[in-house]
Amino acid sequence: MSRLPASVHVREVGPRDGFQNEPDIIATPDKVRLVELLARTGVRRMEVTSFVRADVIPQLADAADVLETADIPDEVSVSVLVPNERGLDGALGHRERIDEISVFLSASETHNRKNVNRSVEESIAGLERVLPRAREAGLRTEAVVATSFGCPYEGHVAPARVFEIARRLVAAGAQEVGFGDTTGMANPLQVREFFTAATAEVPGVELTAHFHNTRGQGLANVLAALEGGCASFESSFGELGGCPVPAGATGNIATEDLVSMLHEMGIETGIDLGRLLEASREAQRILGRPLGSHTLVAGPVDWNAAA
């Protein structure tokens, strides 16, 4: 573990990935309050919402309202998820509120088709239109490759194929590539090898890990990714959100569990864990159910406890 970084980037994706997956739509003022609480944790990157069709994802139909209303300090790089050119048009309508966009596709044909009803090649072609336009507008760009570590429909996904897709997206203008373990199939050995290879195979851009805690191994995969040279992560406060496959399963790793582990290891994130837990407690109150984050229940490690 001698190569572990002194600090890492954390992108909080709960306001998009988490809110999108809530069966009951969260009221816009509640979203704004949670975004503002998160924006004051010291987190430097936040995926705030997504410009998607309201009939497909009604949970994020208020994207413009949230973006225009939330008071977010300049230090926070605001990103929105953009599925296609129409989504980019929506985002560009709020250009002054946005710093980054994230685009996505799946590395496996079946998952991509089920998710966005296109072939991988069709998705790449679409992103080859979206990414340059975003760059021209001065936006930073992340491309997320879902099912990078395995597909629930196809099984193994060859890293060579994932890297090839990543390189094409970089060539189209992506400045950061995220690799998603969309249904939590990755194991630490695989993850470490993947990132060790990725840093050579996809050079010149930031590489980000997006793990799910589907089988409880999310933070073990973070550790393995760190060992493989990854220094950028995406996570969701309260362990909100994720993927509905398998049914009932946990999704994203919890930001507070990630931050607790990293800080205990002496790796900086810029995030105040106490403030982050306040945001998760507020989400728990708004949603009216216990959330899956462990640190939210247990509290931070207290090394100064008195007997």
Added chain:
Amino acid sequence: MSRLPASVHVREVGPRDGFQNEPDIIATPDKVRLVELLARTGVRRMEVTSFVRADVIPQLADAADVLETADIPDEVSVSVLVPNERGLDGALGHRERIDEISVFLSASETHNRKNVNRSVEESIAGLERVLPRAREAGLRTEAVVATSFGCPYEGHVAPARVFEIARRLVAAGAQEVGFGDTTGMANPLQVREFFTAATAEVPGVELTAHFHNTRGQGLANVLAALEGGCASFESSFGELGGCPVPAGATGNIATEDLVSMLHEMGIETGIDLGRLLEASREAQRILGRPLGSHTLVAGPVDWNAAA
């Protein structure tokens, strides 16, 4: 990770550590059924019960019944937890049903006093009577040092102190030393350093890690322990049991999450994950509540899924 072992030992502690922590006492026939289901998973070590005072831990008052009734294959090494000489007397009354005993103390004075109302020195003195008697009776012996990675009352616990205690217990007859992260304070960097040192500082005996998933980092600590040379783990099916500090927190790592991760990494345990999940589903049915294990919800990773 080049030094990872090809196989590890897993001791299933749910029937003791899990059942002991259930507020509603589990009926003896239900315990027997669960023990028998576990005994047919291929697990090679199981802590089946504990000989403790029934007025202190009424949940395990049926220790003798469970031991005498459960049909456990010879391949499974049956252990019982023994707090003191009286507990050993109880265990020796069922000598032919038992292969191992586990004894315990805490590395921190405050935790030991709150847990067993003795100083660490008094506990060691007691174990110096228990361990030789167990060895004379032909039993294998494990000594577990709780709060090895931190104490909720005292904070940091010096590894040198933990190793000193471990060496004294080995001198008294312990053939295996378990190190407990009793309230989930350990981080992977600390764990890797700890086990790297422990293999030198406590030579000649098996070293076992007993992690809790208090802040979601349990399997990350398993990975770090593997990297530090540890090849023996304790865990609890269904994520049952644990420690009531902090209040409401998760305890032990789930055996199925541990086994899923290890098998995905190509590390053998001898355990059939499908059968293990059957045991956890049965525990869930008996207890009438969802258990904390992730793999129990998500199911094993399926690399052969057809689209």
